[in-house]
Amino acid sequence: MIEMNLGTTLLSLRNQKPLVHNITNFVVMNYTANALLAVGASPVMAHAPEEVEEMVGLAGSLVINIGTLSSTWVEGMEKAMVAACQLGKPVVLDPVGAGATTFRNDTLLRLLAAGTPSIIRGNASEIMALAGQQGQTRGVDSTQFSTEGLESAQMLCRQLGCVVSISGETDVVVGPESVAYISNGNPIMTRITGMGCTASALAGAFAAIAPNAFEAAVAAAAVMGVCGELAYEGAHLPGSFQMSFLDKLSSLSPAELDERVQITIENNG
Numbered sequence: 001m002i003e004m005n006l007g008t009t010l011l012s013l014r015n016q017k018p019l020v021h022n023i024t025n026f027v028v029m030n031y032t033a034n035a036l037l038a039v040g041a042s043p044v045m046a047h048a049p050e051e052v053e054e055m056v057g058l059a060g061s062l063v064i065n066i067g068t069l070s071s072t073w074v075e076g077m078e079k080a081m082v083a084a085c086q087l088g089k090p091v092v093l094d095p096v097g098a099g100a101t102t103f104r105n106d107t108l109l110r111l112l113a114a115g116t117p118s119i120i121r122g123n124a125s126e127i128m129a130l131a132g133q134q135g136q137t138r139g140v141d142s143t144q145f146s147t148e149g150l151e152s153a154q155m156l157c158r159q160l161g162c163v164v165s166i167s168g169e170t171d172v173v174v175g176p177e178s179v180a181y182i183s184n185g186n187p188i189m190t191r192i193t194g195m196g197c198t199a200s201a202l203a204g205a206f207a208a209i210a211p212n213a214f215e216a217a218v219a220a221a222a223v224m225g226v227c228g229e230l231a232y233e234g235a236h237l238p239g240s241f242q243m244s245f246l247d248k249l250s251s252l253s254p255a256e257l258d259e260r261v262q263i264t265i266e267n268n269g
């Protein structure tokens with residue numbers, strides 16, 4: 001049975017304030033940088049092929065998010081992936097819109113050929129598409145449920161040897177030995193762009209300081225869900241919610257996280 005002290009992990013993040021190198025999309029760049037600052041990490045957004053290797057060397061982890069792609073960006077992502085894997089830095093990959101276009105699918109194959117991420121975090125459609133299942137990705141939003149993606153996530157976890165985190169009503173985190181189900185959060189989170197990307201950015205922050213990738217992915221999902229619930233208590237509309245969510249990332253206490261998280265962990269038999 002895995003004992004997880006999520007509150008302690010949050011405290012460790014705030015004490016260590018890891019530098020998180022993000023190569024992420026134009027849509028969420030500002031919000032995810034603010035989310036990382038709010039939770040206690042230190043973000044840097046850098047995508048130029050000319051500098052990503054040096055930046056990876058300075059960072060505690062790398063987050064690659066394929067939300068808005070161009071050939072130059074893909075070149076930078078590939079160089080960063082190679083450098084991070086050579087340096088043993090944890091990498092989180094968010095396969096935004098996987099299955100929607102050939103360019104995205106080819107980019108994911110190219111990145112996975114360049115190195116193995118520690119964590120893949122996506123919605124169910126993206127995870128199923130990445131696993132070659134007939135998921136229906138429409139744009140970047142999921143049309144599947146997270147539990148539908150479980151088989152795909154287990155296959156990817158076995159094949160790639162990485163943790164796979166599927167977001168949804170219940171977040172499902174698949175590791176080599178265990179599967180965690182985190183059922184916090186609020187449906188309003190699907191109506192604000194960048195919530196999934198924020199989950200991936202937080203996974204990057206925790207991956208830099210947690211004992212292993214599974215605990216990092218679980219901690220990120222737990223913080224997302226608990227802060228989503230806390231934010232919704234005072235903000236029921238998308239605009240005020242997204243601001244309140246940032247506030248909760250900053251004010252969340254370790255005790256609150258441990259008290260409110262709804263989590264079950266099973267053996268990955």
Ligand SMILES: Nc1ncnc2c1ncn2[C@@H]1O[C@H](COP(=O)(O)OP(=O)(O)O)[C@@H](O)[C@H]1O
Binds near residue numbers: 124168184195197225
């Ligand atoms: N129906 C829901 N109820 C509660 N939380 C949800 C729900 N759907 C998504 N979430 C939460 O919203 C965040 C974004 O998830 P999702 O929308 O699946 O990702 P993406 O934005 O990449 O498609 C995650 O933290 C997830 O746990």
Ligand SMILES: Cc1ncsc1CCOP(=O)(O)O
Binds near residue numbers: 140193
């Ligand atoms: C709308 C959109 N288009 C390309 S990236 C992006 C943001 C996706 O963010 P998330 O996956 O967190 O919803």
Ligand SMILES: [Mg+2]
Binds near residue numbers: 096122123140196197
């Ligand atoms: Mg997403």
